[in-house]
Amino acid sequence: KFSPPCPVVVVVTSTVIRNAFTSLYKHENADEKFVKLQENDWRSFVPVDLRQSP
Amino acid sequence: SQLDEDFPTFTFPPATTEDAKYVLQSFMKEFSLDLLTVTQAFLKNNGDVEATWNFLKTGSRPDGFPIWTRKDDLDLQSRDQIAREELIRKFGAANIALRIAFQGS
Incomplete structure (x- = not known):
């Protein structure tokens, strides 16, 4: 695994995330959906580390 | 501080749309999550790739602060x-x- 010699922060801007989402979502209401994602609170989910194997 | 000078933090230029599409799809695959969930995770973590990855894996940000509501x-x-x-x-x-x-x- 590559380890950089110093802390590196990789940031994706809001506009780029929007463009990428719109490109991948492939529905007419992609822009509307993106705004909802911004405005809605994070829904509950189970992080990978806490998921139990079947 | 001296520590900061010895270990500076570099910020890459913002990722391109193609970079972002790759990262979104990679996280969807790695964490078995849909596009909506991964995209929202990025939005709630200020587009920080490492913080988003850590949040999806552990449920917490690496800096210990909560995500934005x-x-x-x-x-x-x-x-x-x-x-x-x-x-x-x-x-x-x-x-x-x-x-x-x-x-x-």
Whole structure:
């Protein structure tokens, strides 16, 4: 695994995330959906580390 | 500080749309999550790739601060001094600066 010699922060801007989402979502209401994602609170989910194997 | 000088933090130029599509799809595959969930995770973590990855894996940000809620964002836009002081207490001044920068990015 590559380890950089110093802390590196990789940031994706809001506009780029929007463009990428719109490109991948492939529905007419992609822009509307993106705004909802911004405005809605994070829904509950189970992080990978806490998921139990079947 | 001396430590900061010895170990500077570099920020790459913002990722391109193609980079972002690759990262979104990689996270969807790695964490078995849909596009909506992964995209929202990025939005709530200010577009920080490492923080988003850590959040999806553990449920926490690596810096220990919570993710942003809608109310936090509205308080950030308000002129209510008490609400702003509460945000500083909750997130720290540096995180607030990052949030403002991300929202305008």
